[in-house]
Amino acid sequence: MPFRFLRLQGFLAAAILLLATLVALPAAAQDRADIVAEICSGDFAAQQSALSRLAGAGVEAGSEGALWARRIVEAFEGRSLRCGDGLAVIDTPDGPLRASTLEPAEGVDTSTLSAPSVNLRLRAVAASAGAVLRLFTEESVAARAEAAAYVDRRREALTPEILAAAVERETDAALRDTLSTLRASLLLADPDPVNRIAAIEAIAQDATLRNRTAIAEALAGETDAAVLAAGEKAMAGIDRTLALGKVLATLYSGASYASVLFLAALGLAIIFGLMGVINLAQGELIMIGAYAAWFTQEAIRAALPGLLDYYLILAIPVSFLAAALVGLLMEVLVIRRLYDRPLMTLLATWAISLLLINTVRVTVGSQNLEFYQPAYVSGGFPVLGDFIMTSNRLFAIAVALFAFIAVVILLRRSLFGMNVRAVTQNRAMAGAAGIDTRRTDMMAFALGSGLAGLAGLALSPLYNVNPGMGTGFIVDSFMVVVLGGVGSLVGAIVAALGIGQINVVIEPIYGAVAAKVLVLLLVIVFIQWRPEGLFAPKGRR
Amino acid sequence: MNAVTMTAPGAQAIQIDGLRVSFGDFVAIPQLTFIARYGEVHGVIGPNGAGKTTMLDVITGKTRPKAGTVRLDGKVDLLGMDEPAIALAGVGRKFQKPSVFEALSVRENLETALRLKPRSILAEIRSWADPRRGTRVAEVLEEIGLSDLADTPAGILAHGQKQWLEIGMLLMQRPKLLMLDEPVAGMTEEETRHTADLVRRLRSPERAVLVIEHDMAFVEEIADRVTVLHEGNPIFEGRMADARQDPLVRQVYLGR
Amino acid sequence: MAKIQSDARVDRPLLFRIVAICLLALIVAVPLLGGPLSGSALGLTPYLANIIGQIATFALLALALDLIWGFGGILSLGHGLFFAMGGYLIAMHMLKAGYVYGGVTPDIMTFMGWTELPAYWFGFESFPYAFVLILLVPGLVAFLYGWMSFRSRVSGVYFAIITQALTYVAMLLMYRNDTGFGGNNGMTGFSTLLGVPVGAPGMVTGLATASLVVLLLAFLACGALMRSPFGRLLIAIRDDEARLRFLGYDTLWPKLAAWCLSGVLAAIAGALYVPQVGIINPRLLAPEVSIEIAVWVALGGRGALSGAVIGAIIISALKFWLTGFVPEAWPFILAGVVLVVVTLLPNGLLDLKPQRLLAPLRRNRKPAPEPAE
Amino acid sequence: MKRRSFVKGLITASAGSVIASPWVARKAFAAAHSDTVKLGCLFSSSGTMANIEGRLNYVARMAAEELNAKGGVLGKMVEVVTTDPGSDWPLYAQLGRQLIQQEGVAATFGCWTSVSRKSVLPVVEQNDALLYYPLHFEGEENSKNVVYLNSPPSSSVLPAVEYLMSEEGGSAKRFFMLGSDYVWPRTINQQLKGYWASKGIEADAWREEYVPVGHSNFQTLINEIRAFADQPGGQPVVILTVVGNSIPDFFREYVNQGISAFDVPVLGLDALEADFEGLDTTALVGHLNCWAYLQNAPGARNQEFLSAWANYVNANGVPYRPDVAIDPMVSTYDGVHLWALAAEKAGSFDVPAVREASAGLTFACPSGYEISMTAENTYVKRGVFIGSLNESQGFDILWQSPDTPDPVPFSPYMNA
Secondary structure (H helix, E strand, O other), X not given: OHHHHHHHHHHHHHHHHHHHHHHHOOOOHHHHHHHHHHHHOOOHHHHHHHHHHHHOHHHHHHHHHHHHHHHHHHHHHOOOEEEEOOEEEEOOOOOOEEOXXXXXXXXXXXXXXXXXXXXXXXXXXXXXXXXXXXXXXXXXHHHHHHHHHHHHHOOOOOOHHHHHHHHHHOOOHHHHHHHHHHHHHHHHHOOOHHHHHHHHHHHHOOOOHHHHHHHHHHHOOOOOHHHHHHHHHHHXXXXXXXXXXXXXXXXXXXXXXXXXXXXXXXXXXXXHHHOOOOOOOHHHHHHHHHXXXXXXXXXXXXXXXXXXXHHHHHHHHHHHHHHHHHHHHHHHHOHHHHOOOHHHHHHHHHHHHHHHHHHHHHHOOOOOOOOOOOHHHOOEEEEEOOEEEEHHHHHHHHHHHHHHHHHHHHHHHOHHHHHHHHHHHOHHHHHHOXXXXXXXXXXXXXXXXXXXXXXXXXXXOOOOOOHHHHHHHHHHHHHHHHHHOOOOHHHXXXXXXXXXXXXXXXXXXXXXXXXXXXXXXXXXXXXXXOOOOOOOOOOOO | OOOOOOOOOOOEEEEEEEEEEEEOOEEEXXXXXXXXXXXXXXXXXXXXXXXXXXXXXXXXXXXXXXXXXXXXXXXXXXXXXXXXXXXXXXXXXXXXXXXXXXXXXXXXXXXXXXXXXXXXXXXXXXXXXXXXXHHHHHHHHHHHOOHHHOOOEHHHOOHHHHHHHHHHHHHHOOOOEEEEEOOOOOOOHHHHHHHHHHHXXXXXXXXXXXXXXXXXXXHHHHOOEEEEEEOOEEEEEEOHHHHHHOHHHHHHHHOO | XXXXXXXXXXOOHHHHHHHHXXXXXXXXXXXXXXXXXXXXXXXXXXXXXXXXXXXXXXXXXXXXXXHHHHHOOOOOOOHHHHHHHHHHHHHXXXXXXXXXXHOOOOHHHHHHOOOOOOHXXXXXXXXXXXXXXXXXXXXXXXXXXXXXXXXXXXXXXXXXXXXXXXXXXXXXHHHOHHHOOOHHHOEEOOOEEOOEEOOOOOHHHHHHHHHHHHHHHHHHHHHHHHHOHHXXXXXXXXXXXXXXXXXXXXXXXXXXXXXXXXXXXXXXXXXXXXXXXXXXXXXXHOHHHHHHHHHHHHHHOOOOHHHHHHHHHHHHHHHHHHHHHOOXXXXXXXXXXXXXXXXXXXXXXXXXOHHHOXXXXXOOOOOOOOOOO | OHHHHHHHHHHHHHHHHHOOOHHHHHHHHHHHOOOEEEEEEEOOOOOOOHHHHOHHXXXXXXXXXXXXXXXXXXXXXXEEEEEOOOOOXXXXXXXXXXXXXXXXXXXXXXXXXXXXXXXXXXXXHHOOOOEEEOOOOOOOOOOOOEEEOOOOHHHOHHHHHHHHHOOOOOOOOEEEXXXXXXXXXXXXXXXXXXXXXXXXXXXXXXXXXXXXXOOOOOXXXXXXXXXXXXXXXXXXXXXXXXXXXXXXXXXXXXXXOOOOOOOOOXXXXXXXXXXXOOOOXXXXXXXXXXXXXXXXXXXXXXXXXXXXXXXXXXXXXXXXXXXXXXXXXXXXXXXXXXXXXXXXXXXOOOHHHHHHHHOOOEEEOOOOOEEEEOOOOOEEEOOOEEEXXXXXXXEEEEEEOOXXXXXXOOXXXXXX
16 A cells, blocks of 8 residues: 555654664764753653663664663662753762763762652663663673563663664674564564564564564554464464463462462361361461561571571471460460360450450551562562463462471371371370370470461461451361361362362452352351361261 | 079060161271160170160161161161151160250259150140149159259269269150160269169060160170170170170170 | 349349349439439430440340350350341431431442442331341341251351351451442441431430340340240250250251341341441451450350340440550450450359359369350 | 550559549549640551551641640640540441540541541531541542541542653553442542543543452452553553552562563552551552652651651650651641641630631641641642652652642542
8 A cells, every 4th residue: 555655664764864863873972961961851752862862872882882871871760860050960879970971070069969850651761771781781691681581571762773783792692592583573563574474473472462462453554464364373372372371370379379278277277177176366376477487587687697588498497486386375374274165265265366466566566567578489480471470479389388298297107196196086095095195285286386377487478467467367267177177188278279269260250359258158058068078087976 | 693584575676787887988887787676675785896886876867877777666767867856756865975954953854855746846845844744754753763853953963863864864755765875884883783773674565775885794784685796797696694605705805 | 123033044043133123223324314414413424325325235235145155055156247237227227218318318329329229228218117127137147047057067166167257258248339238338427217317415315225125125035035945945955955856856946046036136236236336337247246245245154144244244344445545455355354264264254153252273163064066 | 665555554454443433534634634635536556557547646646745845725735645446447436436525625636548537427527526637538528527638539649640641651541440449449430430531531441440458369450450451552550549458468469470660550549658668669669659748748847847757756666667757647747737726716626616717727738838728618728749669668759739739529520
């Protein structure tokens, strides 16, 4: 269509003109001063164009220019670039530097200058430009690869020309391929259909909904049959991956929710399931575990800051023991007297939960605790399509598995486990056989409490940690234990997975509350129908 | 010690055929056939886990078997009925642990125990104050020897007295089949002797009495006939004196 | 006052009479001191009259729970559900009546963008209709749930936990605005009750007196019922349900009857409570609210009607006083009370007979039995 | 220290129970201190709102100390009576009744959520009392018994949304509204939908979702946000009206799923400096909020306020951070001073007189604006800030209004 072609030509001409100005500029000192002045101008459009020019600095001026540009961009982003009275300096700990020359600015009082405000748009362009400049200035391949991955996501300051230059300069073969693909993907509106097809194929390599939308939008005005065919094929491929990713994401969400439920319920499965004690303070033991983790973090921060990254691991015994100790005290002081009166235990443990919540509240305070999030519990990694595996939930799943295996081994293989099972099956016989049943009760209660503490640790990267955090878990965890079958650990894990999975399937359709309501009602009705739960312990009831 | 004379067998009160009970993988009773007759006191003995209590659970409707039949008077199929219906059909059971209504007086316990067949519960509780009921209560109080304690709350009775009260509650019902699960467990010698007297008096042509017990001497004293159960199988049936001589019984139960 | 029959099993005769007489005295005193004599030295401020009225509804609620827990041995940790039902139903009546007759648009219509109230609000402007529903809806819910649970022999701690879960479910549902009962906001801004503006001078003392009257009537009626053969049957169920079944009683129906009665009483308490506080929201369905009801009964003494009433009065009066005054201390006091009762006074304050004051030193006291698992 | 106040509480409680009736004690106390005037506080120091709401008790006390240092109001010392409604909405009504009827406070400062305000409203109206409410809110209410210290949507939310839709703000075209399920988010979103409809934006450009108050698991919802954002139709934004502890929970999951403010910026209408105390905000930089005060507000008046707060925290062992100040704190502070000004002007503590004297009063707010009370209703005219979250858990000012716009209680977009 000739008209369309003309328009495209016009667009291209404009683009080339713009490019020409871009490429021709940044070398001279005067240009640098101009760019800085534009950034300081406070005029949105001027700031945007200045940042784009900075991004192109590496193409023309090589490393030296790129280094300067990077310095400016980072100073702008970090708000250490200060402007005022026709002056622009970078504030550094060693004193201000003139922005255009990076020479010390003697006698400039930075407090009279202000940082230009960085709105979201400018920040995006600046971040993109910064990453582009890292491609040109970083020495290590890894750092450049990291920058490449970043510009792949943030393309505001990216042009095919810049990438072409980057590809040319690149020494690492693998990274060069990555950059070439990236460059190809920028040519979605290229006049050459071959380039457009290449762009579609490059984009389709990362099968996300966002990229599918990009291809679909590009195809909207497409006339070339080959490009259309390539686009349809690419979109079909993305659709398949997305569907698979969605299934995986649902499974993962379900598993992660199940791990939370299971962790919260595991201690209860011991205390209620094996010992028959209704512990309404179970949620507060979770809270104690989380607080113990926080105190560990603070202790490590103070004493061994180098190990701070590992505090969640180091806190495992601390959280476990802290909650176990609280549980032990509960058992010795109160619960021991009430084994024959289950309903009174219920009230007593509720009172203890009230005490624990409020003791923590008046001693530590009611605000959320600040947790340092090491790399292994923050962020996530894309797996397939739009499915991102978040690390904090992965951590919870790992701890849940670890706790499950440890408890199974403990109960099946250790003398203590044998004692517990003997006492729960026939208290009198176990006592006659020489087992100290009181001590066994005490230890089993402490174990159940300790496991709740462990749950607190594992949930601290996921939930707000404050004195009331435990109250939300109690109904859910009872439902898990009762549904699974009292006394059955396998039952608890199956019940948790079931509840978790059903929940995440219903949630997107009817919302979080309806999902929870439906699941709870299902469990309640199920228990009416089969009071012994999914996995009833075998034997006479 | 009086030897119990063996009388001619009466009509079958309860008849169990081909009974099989299992819990999950655990088979409590593989295949049991058992008969208790009117006019007899029938003792059931066996080591722990022999399936004695399980058998009572099946008869009273507490446990559902996997296979087999349980008939009362040769015609009433108890397996299709729930616990209250079985009780109303004439099966009374005393639990191992004394089970009385602790907050009610001895008299009220007995009044409550008289539950008549086709009436509604509402009609029943209205008639608790009926004078005719009072007569029956007085009889039973006499029978179990608690007349003096009639207005005492059951909760403060001694262990043995509670057991007798519970037996008395069953007597109120005039059951066809009376089952006593370890009636003398935990009793003093004096109480045991008193209980033995009571149980002997319970023998009547309209009633079959089934006693499950660990105490050999007690069984020997009261039972006309004993069945020895081992892992759910009857390995002996006959007189207690003969049971003591039986090699198989000696091996599994007495032979230590 | 007519002769009050007493039965030591149901209550301590003297205590029962004392409580009844005190309630009667309050019924006379509150309207006098809150009305004509409000200016005198002993005069009641509206604030205090209101508190007395609220506490009366709590005592009624405790009475309801004691029927089923103290006498039937069935612990419900979900009585907040019935209480809230009564409250919501009366609130719906007051809002709808204000809307239809007074032209006051309920907030919920504004922020939900509704032009009319949902269909299930139909007829609520009529008090008789609302009143019938206050008896019917909780009764029906109690019946359905009780029938399901008792039939499948869910009992003891299972029953307690499942009632709690059920209440929790109701709370989640009611917190949703889409459910149509005001969500988190609940209902407030009532304008009239039975044609009288809620801000009218006699309203506070009137409601308080009404609550006291209902409490006294319920107290006497429950006392009579528990002394009747039905009460004895209920006690027999508590003491040994299995024994009773093996004697030929189908325990489903007596339990169900007591459970429904208890639910309806709790709903009546809720219907009296909400007009006095002027707001209801799903908070009443929170698990800890229902547990607190059980604490009242446990403190006063299970299985004694006067105990339940006294327990509710003591704890809620303490709470009213302390939450405004030393808020941090209240949870500690409540928790302390529970722990002391549970470990040292298994039958609640009723253990505090003069001759039992040394009781904690004796080991072998027998707590009231709990139903066999 | 909190602990000390607890011990003191226990002692007082046990001492108090010796005295037969609490109201006797109270009357005796009041008689002995007849040279004081009482102000009541209804802010929760426990429950889901405690983390942010609790600090307002202390600000009210601080403002009262300032008044007392200058000789009190009308010659009387100001005494602040605090309560703890425990984030339990009906309890606000109960305690409000206690403050007004039993304590006889001259004015009450209280409530964060609109639910709690709606709960107290009948109480203050029936007793003709004054409630100073320090939060920006949904409007649609104009009671003569409430002083609305903060802004209705027309002068807070709408400017911020307009900014997001402007070229500079990122030309937002599509909107994901996520809120806690109660009156404030519901009403705000109603108004926004009316506003967008009036701009000719189609209904398929927005989505509306609600979670229960206190909701913590945002995994599924953030998946949905991502799916919404990746669809065609232009720049998406999230209008976040969740409250309390849900705010940090939301942002934590947002970061973990790798969504940045560049991709989908979040306008957190209730998000404050204090909500991010427990979070590492480096990955959250650029998300937005809008308030009538931000801690980074320029001007000496703000520095004065900040150092007064820091001193007060350090001197009294207040369990909150000395270096964090949030809008509702400033609004409460303004409220106490506005009340004092009105009482001085009226020459009386009587509610009708104070209310009448309030019209037209001005006060130099720490935000840097000269705020003033409207004459035709009990709203306060304030400036507006749009903030952008920075690395250090604070908000940089992106935009601020040139003056103090007139508050519009009833939105024209409400049922549009």
